[in-house]
Amino acid sequence: MPSATVNKPRPSELLSRLTSAEPEVKVRALREVKNQIIGNRTKKLSFLKLGAVPAVAGILADSIDDVTENNNCNNTNNFLVQSAAALGSFACGFDAGVQAVLDAGAFPNLLRLLANPNEKVVDAVARALRMIYQSKLAPKYDFLQQKNMEFLISLLNSEKETVSGLGASIITRSCETNLEQKALFDAGILRKLNSLLEGGSLSQRDASLESLATVFRNNPEVISKFAGPEIGRPLSSIIDLAKDRYPRTRLLACMCLIVIRNASPHFLQDIGIKTKLIHILLELLDDPGQVGDEAPFAFSSLIAQKEDLQKLALEANAIDKFHHHIKKGSLHPRRYEGILLALADMCSKLESCRSKFLSLQVLNLVADALTDYNAGVRAAACICLKSVTRSIKNLSAGYFMNETIVIPLVQLFLDPSTSVQVAALGATSNIVVDFTTRKSIFVQCGGMKQLVQLAKSMESSVRSNALWALKNFVFQADNRLKEGVFSELTASLLSSLIRDPEPSVQEQALALVRNLVDGCINLIEFVFAEDGLILGAIGRQLQCASKAEIGIQGMYALCNVASGNEFHREAVMQLLFTQMGDKNQSFVVKFLQSNDSQLRTATVWTIVNLTCPSSPGAPCRLEKLRNAGIVSQIKNMVNDPCVDVKVTIFFIFRICFLFASLFWLT
Amino acid sequence: MASSKKLISREEWEKRLNNVKIRKEDMNKLVMNFLVTEGYVEAAEKFRMESGTHHIDLATITDRMAVKKAVQCGNVEDAIEKINDLNPEILDTNPQLFFQLQQQRLIELIRNGKVEEALEFAQEELAPRGEENQSFLEELERTISLLVFEDTSNCPVGELLDISQRLKTATEVNAAVLTSQSHEKDPKLPSLLKMLIWAQNQLDKKAAYPCINDLSNARLEDPTF
Numbered sequence: 001m002p003s004a005t006v007n008k009p010r011p012s013e014l015l016s017r018l019t020s021a022e023p024e025v026k027v028r029a030l031r032e033v034k035n036q037i038i039g040n041r042t043k044k045l046s047f048l049k050l051g052a053v054p055a056v057a058g059i060l061a062d063s064i065d066d067v068t069e070n071n072n073c074n075n076t077n078n079f080l081v082q083s084a085a086a087l088g089s090f091a092c093g094f095d096a097g098v099q100a101v102l103d104a105g106a107f108p109n110l111l112r113l114l115a116n117p118n119e120k121v122v123d124a125v126a127r128a129l130r131m132i133y134q135s136k137l138a139p140k141y142d143f144l145q146q147k148n149m150e151f152l153i154s155l156l157n158s159e160k161e162t163v164s165g166l167g168a169s170i171i172t173r174s175c176e177t178n179l180e181q182k183a184l185f186d187a188g189i190l191r192k193l194n195s196l197l198e199g200g201s202l203s204q205r206d207a208s209l210e211s212l213a214t215v216f217r218n219n220p221e222v223i224s225k226f227a228g229p230e231i232g233r234p235l236s237s238i239i240d241l242a243k244d245r246y247p248r249t250r251l252l253a254c255m256c257l258i259v260i261r262n263a264s265p266h267f268l269q270d271i272g273i274k275t276k277l278i279h280i281l282l283e284l285l286d287d288p289g290q291v292g293d294e295a296p297f298a299f300s301s302l303i304a305q306k307e308d309l310q311k312l313a314l315e316a317n318a319i320d321k322f323h324h325h326i327k328k329g330s331l332h333p334r335r336y337e338g339i340l341l342a343l344a345d346m347c348s349k350l351e352s353c354r355s356k357f358l359s360l361q362v363l364n365l366v367a368d369a370l371t372d373y374n375a376g377v378r379a380a381a382c383i384c385l386k387s388v389t390r391s392i393k394n395l396s397a398g399y400f401m402n403e404t405i406v407i408p409l410v411q412l413f414l415d416p417s418t419s420v421q422v423a424a425l426g427a428t429s430n431i432v433v434d435f436t437t438r439k440s441i442f443v444q445c446g447g448m449k450q451l452v453q454l455a456k457s458m459e460s461s462v463r464s465n466a467l468w469a470l471k472n473f474v475f476q477a478d479n480r481l482k483e484g485v486f487s488e489l490t491a492s493l494l495s496s497l498i499r500d501p502e503p504s505v506q507e508q509a510l511a512l513v514r515n516l517v518d519g520c521i522n523l524i525e526f527v528f529a530e531d532g533l534i535l536g537a538i539g540r541q542l543q544c545a546s547k548a549e550i551g552i553q554g555m556y557a558l559c560n561v562a563s564g565n566e567f568h569r570e571a572v573m574q575l576l577f578t579q580m581g582d583k584n585q586s587f588v589v590k591f592l593q594s595n596d597s598q599l600r601t602a603t604v605w606t607i608v609n610l611t612c613p614s615s616p617g618a619p620c621r622l623e624k625l626r627n628a629g630i631v632s633q634i635k636n637m638v639n640d641p642c643v644d645v646k647v648t649i650f651f652i653f654r655i656c657f658l659f660a661s662l663f664w665l666t
Numbered sequence: 667m668a669s670s671k672k673l674i675s676r677e678e679w680e681k682r683l684n685n686v687k688i689r690k691e692d693m694n695k696l697v698m699n700f701l702v703t704e705g706y707v708e709a710a711e712k713f714r715m716e717s718g719t720h721h722i723d724l725a726t727i728t729d730r731m732a733v734k735k736a737v738q739c740g741n742v743e744d745a746i747e748k749i750n751d752l753n754p755e756i757l758d759t760n761p762q763l764f765f766q767l768q769q770q771r772l773i774e775l776i777r778n779g780k781v782e783e784a785l786e787f788a789q790e791e792l793a794p795r796g797e798e799n800q801s802f803l804e805e806l807e808r809t810i811s812l813l814v815f816e817d818t819s820n821c822p823v824g825e826l827l828d829i830s831q832r833l834k835t836a837t838e839v840n841a842a843v844l845t846s847q848s849h850e851k852d853p854k855l856p857s858l859l860k861m862l863i864w865a866q867n868q869l870d871k872k873a874a875y876p877c878i879n880d881l882s883n884a885r886l887e888d889p890t891f
Contacts, residue, residue: 031747034750034754035746035747035750038746038750038754038757038758038764039757039758039760039761039764040764040791040794041794041798042794042797042798085750085754088754088755089754089758092755092758092759093758093759124754127753127754127755161848201848202845202848203848204848289762330800330801332801
C-alpha cells in the first residue's frame with residue numbers, strides 16, 4: 001500500500017534545484033530549504049554537510065549583481081530576502097553554520113546589502129549579520145578605525161530596530177580592550193545607547209544593556225565618565241530596568257549593574273542596591289526559560305570573593321532557594337551547573353554558609369550531581385564540594401570521608417574531561433585532610449592508587465593537582481599509610497616529578513616529599529632510596545628553582561631530613577656544598593637574600609637543624625657554613641622584617657655563641 | 667448606630683468625577699491598542715480614519731492574524747511558513763514554540779487518520795527535537811500514544827485532539843509574534859479594568875459610594891449601607 005504522498009523532495013534534490021535555470025523553481029527550493037532549517041538543528045547540520053551554504057551564498061551574490069544591473073526588482077528582492085534569511089538561520093546559534101557562511105564569502109555581501117533601498121531586504125540582512133555577531137567566530141570589528149566607527153554610529157542611528165540591534169551586537173561581541181571602550185565613549189556611542197535605553201523598544205533596551213555592560217567591563221574610567229553629573233543620572237535608568245516587567249530585561253539590567261559594581265569601587269556600593277540585586281536574581285530563578293538558566297551565573301558574578309555580599313545573600317535565604325530548585329530535579333544542564341557554581345561561591349569563604357548548606361542536606365544532592373551525564377554539571381559539583389569541604393570543623397569530624405562522596409569522586413579521576421578530573425582532584429585535596437583515622441577509606445576504594453596514576457598524566461594540570469591531593473593525604477598520616485603511598489609512587493617516579501618540566505608540578509612534588517618525611521625518623525629513609533634518587537633530585541631542582549615556591553618546599557623538605565640523625569644531616573650538608581666549587585653562588589645564599597620571607601624562613605630553619613648543638617657533628621658543620629660566608633650573610637639579616645626569620649636567626653646566634661665558648665674551652 | 671464608613675452621595679460623586687480630566691487622545695489610544703492587539707484589522711483601520719489615531723503598520727497585524735487563523739484551522743505547515751516570512755528568528759530562537767507547532771502538526775496528521783505519515787513525521791521531525799532537548803521527550807511520548815488508542819475521545823491524552831489544543835498553540839504563536847514586533851502581548855484595557863476593581867475593593871473598606879458593578883455598562887449604582 002503506497003504511503004500517503006507528501007511530495008517532499010529529498011534534501012539532495014532540493015539542493016540541485018537551487019542551481020536551476022528557472023527562477024521559479026530556484027526561489028521555491030530556496031524558500032523550502034529556509035523553512036526546513038529554521039528551528040531545526042538536525043536539518044541545519046545535514047544541509048550543511050551537503051554543501052547548501054555555498055549554494056545559497058552564491059544565489060545571494062548573483063542577486064546583488066542583478067540589483068546593480070537593475071534586473072527585475074521584485075524577483076531579485078525576493079531572492080535576496082530568502083537567501084539572507086536562510087544564511088541567517090544557518091548561523092543562528094550554530095557555530096558550524098557561522099563558519100560555513102563566513103567561508104562561503106557571504107559576509108562582505110551582507111554588509112553591502114545594508115544599504116539596499118528595500119526594507120525587507122535590509123531587515124533580513126541585518127538579522128543574518130546579527131546572528132553571525134552572536135557567535136564567537138564573528139570577524140573582529142576594528143573600532144579604532146575612523147570609518148568603522150562612523151559606520152557603527154550610522155547603524156545605531158538607524159530607525160530600523162533590526163539595524164540598530166545589529167550595531168549593538170557588534171559592540172557586545174567585538175569590544176574587548178580598554179582602548180576600544182574609550183574610543184566608543186569618545187565617539188558618543190554611550191550617549192546613543194543610553195537614549196535607546198530610555199526611549200527604545202523592548203529589543204533595543206535589551207541590546208543596549210548588553211552593549212553597555214561590554215563597554216563598562218573592567219573600565220572604571222569610562223564608568224565614572226558615563227555616570228558622572230554631566231549626563232544626568234543614567235545609572236538610574238539602568239536601576240529602573242532591573243525592576244522591569246520583562247524577566248530578560250531585569251536580568252540584563254542586573255548584569256550591567258554588577259559589571260559596574262565590580263569595576264568601580266565608587267558606584268552602587270550601598271546596602272540597598274546590594275540587597276535589591278540579590279533579591280531580583282533569586283526571584284529570576286523561578287523563570288522556566290533561558291533567563292532562569294542564566295540567573296545563577298549572574299548571581300555568582302555578584303557575590304564571588306565578596307564576603308559582605310555572601311552574608312547578605314545568606315540572610316536572603318539564597319541557599320534555601322538554590323536547594324529548593326535542585327530538589328525539583330530535571331533541570332536544564334546549564335541551570336544545574338549555574339546553581340552548583342553559585343552554591344560553591346556562597347560557601348567559598350564563610351563557615352556560616354557551609355553550616356547552612358550542610359544542615360539542609362544539600363550535600364546528598366551535590367553527590368548525585370557527581371554522576372550527571374553532563375560534564376559541566378559534574379565539574380560544578382566538584383567545585384561546590386571543594387568549597388564546602390573547606391569547613392575545618394566538619395573535616396575534623398570526618399564528615400566527608402564516606403563512601404557516598406568518595407566513591408563517585410574517585411570515579412571522576414578517570415573522567416574523559418580534563419576539567420572534570422582537575423575539579424575532582426581539587427575537592428579530593430580537601431577531603432583527604434581528614435584528621436580522624438578514616439583516611440584508610442580512601443585507600444580501600446582505590447583512591448590512592450588512582451592518584452598515583454594521575455600523577456603520570458600527560459596533562460600538567462592533572463599531574464600537579466594529583467600531587468596536591470597526595471600531599472594533603474599524607475599530611476600527618478600514620479607511617480603505614482605513608483609507606484603505602486611511597487611504595488606505590490616509587491622513588492624513581494617521585495624524583496622525575498621533582499624534575500618535571502612544569503614548575504607547578506615540581507612544587508607539589510617537593511611539598512609531597514616534605515609531608516612524607518615529616519614526623520617519624522624512619523620515613524626520612526625515603527629520600528635515600530635507590531641511591532638517593534630523591535635527595536639528588538631535590539638538590540638539582542633547588543639549584544635551578546624558577547620560583548620561590550619551589551625553593552620553599554624544597555628547603556622545608558631538606559629541613560625535615562636534617563631533623564633526623566647525623567647521617568641525614570651530613571647528607572644535607574653535602575647537598576648544600578656540592579656547588580661550592582663553582583663560580584656560582586650556593587643557592588643557600590641566594591635563598592637567604594630572597595624577597596620572599598617564607599623562603600628565608602625555610603632556609604634559616606634548615607640551618608638551625610644542621611647546627612643544632614646536641615649533635616656531635618654540629619660544630620664542624622657550623623665551621624663549614626661560616627667559611628662559605630653563610631654565617632655572615634645571616635648576621636646581615638638581624639633586622640629582617642619577617643618575625644619568623646628574626647626569631648630563628650636569634651637561635652642561630654645562640655648556637656654560634658655556644659660553640660664559640662666551647663671552642664675556647666677545648 | 668452610625669457607620670464608621672464615610673458616605674458619599676451620588677451627586678457628590680458625580681461632581682468629583684467631573685473634575686477629573688481625561689484626554690480624548692488617551693482614550694483613543696487605548697481603543698486602538700485593544701483593536702490592534704486583538705487583531706481587528708478592519709475596525710482598526712476604520713477607527714484610524716475616523717479618529718486620526720495612529721497605529722502600527724496594519725500589514726503586520728494582517729500577517730499576524732493570518733498566522734493565528736492558520737493554526738486555529740489546523741494548517742500548521744502553512745502557519746510555519748507565514749511565521750518564517752514575517753520573522754525567521756521567532757522559531758529559530760524559541761525551541762519550545764517550535765516544538766509545540768511540530769507537535770500540533772503531528773496531532774493533525776493523527777486526527778486525519780494518516781497513521782503512516784504521522785509515524786514518519788514523528789521519527790523524522792519530532793524525535794530530533796527530543797534528542798536536542800530532553801524536556802520535550804515527555805510531551806512527545808504523550809502525543810505518540812494517541813496512535814495507540816482506538817477510541818481517542820476517551821483516552822487519557824484525548825485532550826490533545828481537542829480544539830482547545832489548537833487555540834492554546836495559536837495564543838502562544840500570537841504572543842511570540844507580538845513580542846518579536848516589540849509590541850506588548852496583552853492589551854491595556856483589561857489591566858485598567860482590573861485596577862478599577864482593585865481600587866473599589868480598597869475604597870469599600872473606608873466609604874460607601876456609588877460603585878460600578880457591571881463593567882460592560884459601567885453604570886453607577888447607588889451607595890448602600
